[in-house]
Amino acid sequence: MALIECKNVCKNFGSKVALDNVSLDVPEGKIYGLLGPNGAGKTTMIRIINRITIPNSGEVLFNGRPITQRDVEKIGYLPEERGLYRKMEVGDQAMYLAQLKGMSEKDARAELKKWFVKFGIQDWWKKKVEELSKGMAQKVQFITTVVHKPSLMILDEPFSGFDPVNAELIRKEILELKEQGATIILSTHNMESVEELCDNIALINKSHLVLSGGVDEIRRQYGNNHVELIYSGENALAPVEGLFSVISDADDNGRHTAVLSLNHERLGNEVLTSVIGQGLLVNSFKELLPRMNDIFIKLVTEGK
Amino acid sequence: MNLHIVNIIIKREYLTRVKKKSFIVTTFLVPILFAALCMLPSVIMLMAKEESKKVAVVDESGIVMPFLSNTETIEFQQFENADPEVLKMKLDSVGMDALLVISPLDSAKKTVSAVSYASKPLGMETSESIEHKINDAVEDYRVKSYNIEGLENIMEQVKPDISLVSYKIDEQGKETLNESGLYMILSMVLGMIIYMFISMFCGMVMSSVIEEKASRVVEVLVSSVKATELLFGKIIGVALVALTQFFMWIALTMLILAVVGGIAGPEFLSGAATADPTAQMAMMPGMDAASAPVPSEMSAILSTLGSIDYVQLIVVFVLFFVFGYLLYASMFAAIGSAVENEADSQQLVLPLTIPLMIGFLIAMFAYKSPDSAVVFWGSMIPFTSPMVMLTRVLFGVPTWQIVLSVSILVLTFVLCAWLSAKIYKVGILMFGKKSTFKDLWKWLKMK
Numbered sequence: 001m002a003l004i005e006c007k008n009v010c011k012n013f014g015s016k017v018a019l020d021n022v023s024l025d026v027p028e029g030k031i032y033g034l035l036g037p038n039g040a041g042k043t044t045m046i047r048i049i050n051r052i053t054i055p056n057s058g059e060v061l062f063n064g065r066p067i068t069q070r071d072v073e074k075i076g077y078l079p080e081e082r083g084l085y086r087k088m089e090v091g092d093q094a095m096y097l098a099q100l101k102g103m104s105e106k107d108a109r110a111e112l113k114k115w116f117v118k119f120g121i122q123d124w125w126k127k128k129v130e131e132l133s134k135g136m137a138q139k140v141q142f143i144t145t146v147v148h149k150p151s152l153m154i155l156d157e158p159f160s161g162f163d164p165v166n167a168e169l170i171r172k173e174i175l176e177l178k179e180q181g182a183t184i185i186l187s188t189h190n191m192e193s194v195e196e197l198c199d200n201i202a203l204i205n206k207s208h209l210v211l212s213g214g215v216d217e218i219r220r221q222y223g224n225n226h227v228e229l230i231y232s233g234e235n236a237l238a239p240v241e242g243l244f245s246v247i248s249d250a251d252d253n254g255r256h257t258a259v260l261s262l263n264h265e266r267l268g269n270e271v272l273t274s275v276i277g278q279g280l281l282v283n284s285f286k287e288l289l290p291r292m293n294d295i296f297i298k299l300v301t302e303g304k
Numbered sequence: 305m306n307l308h309i310v311n312i313i314i315k316r317e318y319l320t321r322v323k324k325k326s327f328i329v330t331t332f333l334v335p336i337l338f339a340a341l342c343m344l345p346s347v348i349m350l351m352a353k354e355e356s357k358k359v360a361v362v363d364e365s366g367i368v369m370p371f372l373s374n375t376e377t378i379e380f381q382q383f384e385n386a387d388p389e390v391l392k393m394k395l396d397s398v399g400m401d402a403l404l405v406i407s408p409l410d411s412a413k414k415t416v417s418a419v420s421y422a423s424k425p426l427g428m429e430t431s432e433s434i435e436h437k438i439n440d441a442v443e444d445y446r447v448k449s450y451n452i453e454g455l456e457n458i459m460e461q462v463k464p465d466i467s468l469v470s471y472k473i474d475e476q477g478k479e480t481l482n483e484s485g486l487y488m489i490l491s492m493v494l495g496m497i498i499y500m501f502i503s504m505f506c507g508m509v510m511s512s513v514i515e516e517k518a519s520r521v522v523e524v525l526v527s528s529v530k531a532t533e534l535l536f537g538k539i540i541g542v543a544l545v546a547l548t549q550f551f552m553w554i555a556l557t558m559l560i561l562a563v564v565g566g567i568a569g570p571e572f573l574s575g576a577a578t579a580d581p582t583a584q585m586a587m588m589p590g591m592d593a594a595s596a597p598v599p600s601e602m603s604a605i606l607s608t609l610g611s612i613d614y615v616q617l618i619v620v621f622v623l624f625f626v627f628g629y630l631l632y633a634s635m636f637a638a639i640g641s642a643v644e645n646e647a648d649s650q651q652l653v654l655p656l657t658i659p660l661m662i663g664f665l666i667a668m669f670a671y672k673s674p675d676s677a678v679v680f681w682g683s684m685i686p687f688t689s690p691m692v693m694l695t696r697v698l699f700g701v702p703t704w705q706i707v708l709s710v711s712i713l714v715l716t717f718v719l720c721a722w723l724s725a726k727i728y729k730v731g732i733l734m735f736g737k738k739s740t741f742k743d744l745w746k747w748l749k750m751k
Contacts, residue, residue, distance in 0.1 A: 014746055050527040052733065069306070069530065077527040081735070083520025088320065099312050100528040144524070 002061075003028040003152060003183045004049060009058035011044055018044040019055070020207040026152075026185060026200075031178055033198035033215070034187040037300050040204045042187050043080065046154055049185070050077050062152075073102040076150035080157045080187070082141050084129045091125035094144050101148040108147070115143045119169075134161050142170060146177065153177065154185045159193065171197070191293040195219075203296065205303045211295075219289040222298070225262040226288040227271075230255070233280035244271050259288065309529050310537045317512070317541025322548065331549055335556035342561060357430055360400040362388050365409040365416045371441035372404075378430055380404075392421040402426055404434065414446050488671035490612075491695035495667030498621065498694050502629050503660060505546045506636040509539055510649065513640030513732070522732045531729040536721075539633045543626060550625075554618075612698065620697050623710055628690025631717040632656060638724035641731030642739040652741070663688030667695045674699040684709050686716035723748060 004026035011019040019041045026032045036042045047053040049060055051072050062071045084093055091112070098108035116122045119139055129137060138161045146153060158174070159167045174197065178184060186198060194201060195215065202212040211218065226247070231237065232255050239245045242263060249258040262271060268285070275282060321327055356377045363369040363382060372380040381400070383391060388405045395403055402422035409416055418438050420426060426434075447455050516522040525534055639652045666682040673679065674696055682692035683701075689709045693701070730747035731739070 013750070047733070052523070052526050072528060075527070077524065079520070079523040079527070081520040081523060083522070083524065085320075085515075085521055086519055096312070096316050097524065097528065100309060100525065141524075 001028050001064075002026060003063060004067075004185075005061040005064075006045070006049070007059050007061070009045070009048060009055045009060070011041075011048060011053065011055045017207050019048070019204075021058070022204065022207075022209045023058075024202050024209070024212065026183060028183050029178065029181055030199040031174070031184045031186055031197050033194045033201035034185055034204070035189075035194065035201055035296060036204035041207045042204055043156070045204065046077070046079075046156060046185070046187065049154065050075060073148065074151045076101075076145040076148065076153045078142060078145040078153075078155045078158055080160075082138060082161070084137060084141060084144075086128070086130040088129060089125070090127050090129060090132070090140055093129060094140060094147070097144040098147050101150075103148050111147050111149075112143065115147055119143065135163060135166060138162060139166065142173070146173070150182065152183045152185070154187075156187045157189070158186070159188070159190060191291065191296055194292050201292075203299060205300055210299055210303065215292070216289075218295065219292065220265070222290050222295045223265075223288065224290075225265045225267075227260050227262060227268070228284070228286045228288050229258045229260055229275065229282070230284040231258070231275060231280045231282050232256070233278075235278070235280075237275060237278060237280060240271075240274050243267060243274060255283070305530070305533055305536070310533050310540075313529065313534060313537025314541040314544070317538050318544050321508070321542065321545045327545070327549070331552050332556065335553050335560055338553065338557040339560040339564065342557075343564065357401045357426065358399065359402045359404050359420075359434070360386075360391060360395065360398065361404045361406070362386050362391065363406045365406050367409060367445045368406045368416065368418075368438055368441040371437045371444070372434075373437070375433060378433060388421075395421070395423070406438070409445075414449060415442055487698050491671050491674075491698050492668055494617075494621070494694045494698070495664065495670070495691045498625055498628065499660065499664040499667065499691050501546060501550070501625055502632055502690060503657070505542050505629055506632045506656075508545075509542050509633045510636040510640035510653070511646060512538060512542070513637045513728070514643060514646055514649065517641065517732050517735075518644050526732065531732065532725045535634070535637055535725055535728050539630065539637065542633065543629055546625070546629065547622070550622075617697060620706065621694060624690040624693055624713070627710065627713045627717055628686075631686060631713065631720055632660065634717070634721040634724040638727040638731065638744070641728040642734070642744055644735065648738055652739075652744075659687035660691075663691040667691040670695040671699075684712060686713040689713055726750070 002025040004024070006022060006024040009019055009022045011017075022041070022045065024045075034042055034045065044053060048055050049067075051067060051069060060067045062068075062074075088096075094112050095105070095108050098112060099105060103111070113122075116125065121136070121139060124132065124136070124140070129140070132140070142158070145155070155174070158170055162170060171193070174184060174186075186194070188194060198215050200212070200214050201218065203210050213221075229237070234254060236249055236251065236256065237246060237258055237260075244260045244262050244267070247259040247261050249256055260271065262268070272282065272285060356379060358379045358381065361369060361372060361380050361382050363372075369380075369382050374380055383398075388403065391398075392403045395401070401424070402420055405419045405421070407417040407419075416438070418434075420431075420434070444456075447459055516525065522534075529537075635656055636653065639649055639656065642652060643649045663682065666678060666688060670679045670682075670692060679692060679696060682688045683696050683705070686709075690713070693706065693709050697706075727744050727747050730750055731744070734743075734747075737743075
């Protein structure tokens with residue numbers, strides 16, 4: 001079931017069109033990648049889901065009914081442009097943001113203490129934000145995004161500004177939150193993390209939705225039925241008309257690594273039979289899916 | 305609007321400011337300053353009295369010396385036949401503070417000239433007192449030179465001594481002594497205070513909006529609360545800071561004056577007295593109420609201060625400050641939402657600071673003719689009325705005018721707040737570009 005449904009959302013700022021008839025379904029309990037080049041309209045889409053911006057037409061459904069101001073209490077938003085009050089103490093600030101999300105003072109304090117312990121930053125409670133480094137402030141900001149146990153989290157470039165150790169910490173947190181049943185919209189330019197984390201994606205380019213669906217499905221769809229075959233034998237593998245062609249074949253002392261292009265995705269068994277028939281020993285046979293990065297670049301440059 | 309959320313915002317806006325060092329310092333320093341100003345005249349009088357001057361006199365005319373009677377602060381000593389040139393070099397060694405040299409009498413013009421020498425200046429009061437005495441001497445000489453029997457008495461009798469005694473009559477026909485000079489000063493002070501308060505706290509709202517935008521915290525905030533809730537929470541929070549400061553100032557000033565009055569005696573605070581003027585008058589040394597048919601200046605001041613309706617004044621002040629502030633604060637917030645740093649706001653706030661300035665200027669000159677058309681309209685037009693009405697109130701304003709002016713102010717505030725909120729909502733999320741009035745107009749029309 002879709003937690004968030006955007007139906008034919010249009011938004012323009014004066015004469016500039018930011019979103020043109022975009023529809024999205026964000027399934028519950030999944031990580032949903034919202035992709036697109038800079039200025040494509042992602043942030044506008046996120047702001048519409050957050051009710052920061054009201055669309056010119058179209059609607060957003062939350063749990064099947066039109067989203068209301070009360071629903072934003074169930075959303076946690078980590079904007080790309082982070083920011084906290086510089087002169088405020090970390091603890092006061094986190095308390096303030098948690099209370100704005102509808103938490104009682106008591107709950108907010110208890111939950112925040114837990115998170116501060118979990119992230120090992122208990123000592124920062126009385127520090128002023130301006131005394132923190134950028135990465136430290138990011139940690140605090142992440143906590144304020146998730147402390148009220150939102151059922152939907154919108155994370156815009158959550159890893160930027162973190163060192164690899166902390167990025168890993170955040171990545172684990174995201175997966176854990178998903179396990180606990182949260183739905184996460186992840187907007188990022190880091191395609192590796194999309195492949196690793198996202199179940200579904202949507203690609204927005206120039207105000208239009210150009211692609212959406214499951215990540216594996218899409219990769220397969222954009223694949224050329226390429227497989228990687230590692231085999232051993234004295235002779236090189238010969239292509240078979242109507243079955244497959246050999247795109248490349250690297251020979252390392254009789255151990256070959258070849259990329260084959262299958263005429264059809266379901267021909268795997270026939271190809272293997274043919275390879276074995278040529279008297280070669282199969283070490284590994286693996287489907288080669290295109291990187292999300294390549295699909296992204298292809299779609300975005302084609303759109304130009 | 306979710307009042308619970310607005311309350312949380314108000315609380316933060318209020319507490320972060322009230323806890324600031326600068327707030328605490330000004331809250332406690334200004335009353336000390338106020339109290340010091342109230343006590344200044346008494347202090348100066350006390351200090352002036354202590355310092356009496358010894359003046360050496362070389363009277364070459366022979367007519368002035370008899371008139372140079374000693375006073376509490378000046379002691380004259382004649383040095384007959386002394387050479388002024390020599391004497392002025394050794395004033396210290398003969399224990400004198402100053403040398404007064406009166407020239408020989410010019411019998412044609414029937415006058416003398418006078419010069420004084422001193423290492424430290426004589427001071428205004430001393431010089432004036434000496435001038436008076438010399439003038440008296442010359443006058444006496446001239447009167448005598450007419451050789452008319454009894455002329456002195458005649459001269460004494462023709463000299464008039466009239467001063468205008470103004471009474472203010474209220475609706476019940478009750479008369480109170482009234483010192484319009486004092487009203488002038490008070491009305492200027494009130495106009496200035498309300499102008500300072502409005503511009504100071506509106507500036508605070510604007511920088512706070514800019515701070516939230518520049519630090520990008522605003523995007524997280526508006527993902528939790530509505531932009532209008534944030535805007536009004538902020539404006540109300542700052543208003544409460546202003547009112548806290550205002551009432552703290554009044555309370556602390558009164559406390560300090562009461563404590564000092566208790567220690568040094570009430571007459572010490574005569575300049576600031578708000579108590580029963582007749583009681584104060586009786587305590588005034590050297591003021592014989594029975595023998596003075598004309599009220600003295602001091603009693604007029606006291607009576608004027610006593611006749612002011614402080615409750616009404618404070619109510620009107622708070623009313624006009626609150627709504628004047630709200631009107632301007634919402635607009636300052638709209639401007640703040642359009643820029644990312646304070647320097648960029650300079651040009652955009654001009655249309656707000658100009659009417660504020662005009663109101664201030666009208667208020668400063670309102671005392672000259674509190675019933676003129678400019679002042680009347682200034683006290684009705686909502687952009688200037690907070691300052692101008694405050695200055696008019698002292699001179700007496702019909703209640704219907706106050707009610708009308710407040711109503712116009714409130715209505716304008718509602719309208720401006722609505723428009724400002726529209727601009728603010730869009731503005732706070734616009735980054736990167738320097739905004740102009742054209743942009744603001746565009747945002748206003750946006751859905």
